[in-house]
Amino acid sequence: MLTRNQSILYLTINNLVKQCKTINQLHQLHAHTITTELLFLTPHVLTKILYTITNLASISTSPTSSLSSSSSTSLLSYALSVFTSIPNPSTFCYNAIIRLHIILSSPFPALRFFSHMRRISLPPDFHTFPFAFKACAQTRALSVAEMLHCQAFKFGFTSDLFVSNSLLRAYSISGNVKQAYTVFDESSHRDVVTYNSLIDSFVKAGEIIRARELFDCMPSRDAVSWGTLIAGYSQVNQCNEAIELFNQMIVSDFRPDNISLVAALSACARLGELEQGKAIHNYIKTNRIRVDSFLSTGLVDFYAKCGFIEIAMEIFESSLEKNVFTWNAMLTGLAMHGHGQVTLDYFSRMIDSGVKPDGISFLGVLVGCSHAGLVNEARKIFNEMETIHGIPRELKHYGCMADLLGRAGLIGEAMEMIKKMPMGGDVFVWSGVLGGCRIHGNVEIAEKAAEHVMELKPEDGGVYSVMASVYANVGRWEDVVKIRKSMDCKRVKRNAGWSSIKLNGIAHEFVAGDDLHPQTQEIYLVLNGITEHQLQA
Structure with missing residues (x-):
């Protein structure tokens, strides 16, 4: 029991801890309690310090703030030192340290702390399991989630709304739709979060019809409900449904979040719905919606795909937040419009700005070089991928180089590149060579390339049409007749242009x-x- 003076001292320090707005302030107060020996008189204040560390970490990792990797490591180290200094830490202390690891995306240590508290027979409460289920969601550890589900049932917490929602979310992210639905079906209490989690589970599994059915029977919806389903329609290429649902959302007086906006813009880009996309952009400006890197990427992608590369460039330049996805959207857009040299210039700017390119970045640059015939520049970029930037070459990069070299008439160089590939060439690699052979009349290599394409994709009729063109260009009419008869006999698919x-x-x-x-x-x-x-x- 604390004496009256100790109680007053504890309350005073406790109030000071509550007023700490930064980790540095907390450090100073903590140091003061040690140097003045106040900590030894009020050891319970360590629990409050640990709790405050967790709250400050939550604020530091919010969407409007950021925490560097080194800061996260330092914060965890400090929290662990406080935790280990607490004599006989309670369930509340374990909840705080587990939650901190979840906030800082360290799920495995979080699960180890949960395991340790069970080994020492410290009972979990209705806060413990949601944190543990969040750790399972971050690691996609389905078996662990199932084990924790059993324990939550044993302790009688599965009827708690917060616990069941966290469990449903863990199953959803782990891809177990059946278990997620079982949790939903057995829940005695449901709120909008419960419905949203199951809709998300259906969307991730591609079961868009079930997602819509659940959405339609929701007693109440929020922006997440609408956004999840709109994104789901966009992902399965049901773009008309995505746009229609987005318009219903606006009419229903819901303010769309950035997920809804980007999904709708993506659907507009695929359908070429320029006016609808412009209306969405106007809505963003009228309602002063914050354009973060995610939303600016969606806008750049939309305008580039709809043919307005200048507007896409203006949005890109005005964007204050540019991540690798924003740069990739701009690079890909410029490449699609045949601006090879400009694509290279933007790629150089990307490197200079400190943004690390990925495989999509290099693909965009190579496509731009291919359309502009910039062979030497493409060679340099292709060679630097692994040696300087550490990005492994994939089949799509080899396919782009094969297309570029083929267009330039460097058929021999393309064949040498294919021989040196660590994996066999796919249909796009050989199609690139075949296309070059048609342009430059190399019948011998065309026949080899066509053989590979027919082997890899026998149902595609495009290769037969190309070979008929190759033979016709050199006057080999008997071979033209043979290839067309072969096409009819094998009943290959003819893909009509539209x-x-x-x-x-x-x-x-x-x-x-x-x-x-x-x-x-x-x-x-x-x-x-x-x-x-x-x-x-």
Whole structure:
């Protein structure tokens, strides 16, 4: 029992600990209690210090703040020293140290602390299990989650809403939809978080119909409910449904979060829905929504894919937060528009800004070089990938180089590169070589490349069409007939080209060779007129 004076002293120090706004302030107060021997008179204050460390860490890792790796290590070290100084730490102390490890993304030590408290027969409470389940979610440790589920049931905590929601989330992230649904079905209490977690589980498993059914029967929804389903539709390429749901969200007077906005923009980019995407951008500006790196990446990607690379560049330059994904969206957009040299310039800026490129960054640069015919620059970038930047070359990088060398007529160099590949060439690598052979009339290598493509993807009819073109260009008409007969005998798939355009809110799709459009005659009349005009010019 504390004496009256000790109680007053404890309350005083306790209040001072509560007022600490930074770790440095906490350090100073802690040091003061040691040097003045106040800590020995009020040892319980260590528990309060540990709790405050956890709260300060939570603030430091919020979306509007950041904590470096070294700071995280220092904070954990300090917290552990405080924890080990506490005589006979309580469940509350273990909860604090487990929670701190979860906040700082160190789930394995968090689970070890849970295991230790069970070994010493210290009973967990309804706060302990949610923290432990969060650790399982971070590690995707399904078996551990199942074991902890049993313990939570044994202690009678599975009926607690916070515990069941955390457990459902752990199963969801671990990919066990069946168990997640079982937890949901057996929950005596459900809130919007419960529904959101199961919707997310269905979305991650690609079960978008079940996700929509659950969404429709929710007693109440929040922005996360809408955003999760919109993102789910976008991920499975049901872009019209994603845009329709986003518009319903706005009409229902919900303020979309950045996940909803980016998912809707992505759907607009895929459909070429320029006006809808512009409306979303205008909504962002009108409502003064903070454009972080995630949202700016979505905007850059949208405008680049819709053909407005200048606007994409303006958004990119005005963005205060640029991570590797933002740079990649800009590099890919510039490459798609054939701005090879500009792509290289932006790549150099990316390196100079201290952002480490990844495989997508290099792919974007190589595509840009391929479209612009910048062979020497592409060679340099390709060679520096592993030697300087430590990024392993993947098949897609080799495929891009094969396409670039093929276009440049360097068929022999492309073949040498394929021989040196650590893995066998895939259909894109050999298709790149084949495309170069068609341009430059190299029949011998074309036949070898075609053989590989047919072996890797026998159902694709594109290779037969290319070889027919190769043979026709050199006057080998018998081989043209043979390749076409072979195509008919094997019943390979012919992938017809198609395009779409939206006019006055109506999408018009055109497939090569069809005449199903109601205005086909008028369209061909205009096309024939354009052709005659070109011939006369």
